[in-house]
Amino acid sequence: MYPEYEVRRILNRHGYDVFYVRRDNRIKCVCNKFEPDPSCRLCLGTGFKIHLEKYRACRFSASIPESLVGVLKQEAPALVHPDAWVYYFEAAVKPKIRDLILETNSATLDASSTSVFIITAVEPMFFESGTPSFYRVIARSRYSN
Numbered sequence: 001m002y003p004e005y006e007v008r009r010i011l012n013r014h015g016y017d018v019f020y021v022r023r024d025n026r027i028k029c030v031c032n033k034f035e036p037d038p039s040c041r042l043c044l045g046t047g048f049k050i051h052l053e054k055y056r057a058c059r060f061s062a063s064i065p066e067s068l069v070g071v072l073k074q075e076a077p078a079l080v081h082p083d084a085w086v087y088y089f090e091a092a093v094k095p096k097i098r099d100l101i102l103e104t105n106s107a108t109l110d111a112s113s114t115s116v117f118i119i120t121a122v123e124p125m126f127f128e129s130g131t132p133s134f135y136r137v138i139a140r141s142r143y144s145n
């Protein structure tokens with residue numbers, strides 16, 4: 001396990017920028033009467049007010065059990081999810097289940113070049129006891145336009 005400064009160094013050298021979509025659970029989106037509108041551009045289908053944050057991340061393809069990927073139980077069971085990823089984020093990110101990660105190669109986040117991933121598992125990683133020094137996050141594709 002690595003201390004926090006070491007993780008930040010690795011992410012700066014080997015990582016790349018992703019947009020982290022943080023949901024504010026206290027404020028519902030206007031589209032969210034009974035269920036959120038998956039195509040809503042205000043909340044990106046989360047149903048809540050969102051904040052976009054930019055972080056360095058590393059990601060790896062994940063061949064992991066569906067039991068871990070599918071914690072949201074929104075899809076048919078399968079042994080391994082075809083588009084699941086393991087992300088590493090620095091401690092400051094404090095990722096949460098159901099927040100989104102946007103992968104894009106456009107500065108404007110237009111839908112044609114942006115892929116949306118939903119976080120299904122968050123694992124704080126500790127170097128010493130106390131606060132996490134980084135996070136390991138599992139996310140799967142939600143949709144790609």
Ligand SMILES: [Zn+2]
Nearest residue numbers: 029031040043
């Ligand atoms: Zn909305």
